Amino acid sequence: MNTFDATPEIFMHRISNIMYRHFRIQELFFLRFDNVLSPNSFKLTKEMHTAKLPFIHGSVNEHYCRRWVSLTILEDLGRLQAAYQWDGAALCQAQIADFVDTSNRDLLISLAKDSPLGQGYNSSLTPGFALNDRLKTLVRFLDDPALIRKEVNETCERCRLHDCAERSWAPVIWQRMQRNKALKQFIPSLRTAYSDKR
Numbered sequence: 001m002n003t004f005d006a007t008p009e010i011f012m013h014r015i016s017n018i019m020y021r022h023f024r025i026q027e028l029f030f031l032r033f034d035n036v037l038s039p040n041s042f043k044l045t046k047e048m049h050t051a052k053l054p055f056i057h058g059s060v061n062e063h064y065c066r067r068w069v070s071l072t073i074l075e076d077l078g079r080l081q082a083a084y085q086w087d088g089a090a091l092c093q094a095q096i097a098d099f100v101d102t103s104n105r106d107l108l109i110s111l112a113k114d115s116p117l118g119q120g121y122n123s124s125l126t127p128g129f130a131l132n133d134r135l136k137t138l139v140r141f142l143d144d145p146a147l148i149r150k151e152v153n154e155t156c157e158r159c160r161l162h163d164c165a166e167r168s169w170a171p172v173i174w175q176r177m178q179r180n181k182a183l184k185q186f187i188p189s190l191r192t193a194y195s196d197k198r
Helices: 008-021 069-082 133-138 172-197
Strands: 028-036 041-049 091-099 105-114 121-130 148-152
Touching: 008 028, 008 105, 008 121, 028 069, 069 091, 069 105, 069 121
Parallel strands: 091 148
Antiparallel strands: 028 041, 028 121, 091 105, 105 121
16 A cells, blocks of 8 residues: 555555456455544445445445444544544454354455544445355465454344444344234234134
């Protein structure tokens, strides 16, 4: 990044392009989150993805999962800035994300820095790659114990994890889906009971 005087966003875009074009990694995505420091809020401002990967763009009015490295790295950067300990260099972290209730696993590599939006804003840039056999042959650090591994979801509203320390909102959509599911299972028994009475 420094050698070519590239911004973190251009650098991460190029990594995505190289992985797709030269290494035949076809299941990938790219996310850019902007973080407003006061009040602490996150907005997904850029998303690029290929098929078969989770989509989170439909969750604009929900609270994104705070377990994503894209967000945790922004919180780390904000803490460093508040303590006057940030040296101005982009932070970098990686994560293996296991999606709750699916078999999807992704490798995420995230950079965070102050945002071009101005003071009080930070941004993270994250290419993500499906953790498949092809990626496992190319990436040699996947078994590194220092690599963060976490269960993640799209948003707090859609997540069933009750013991999540990072939860920022109640699981209202998941609860509604569970109620609807229970209702759909209950309706046939009502029909049967009604038919028996006739």
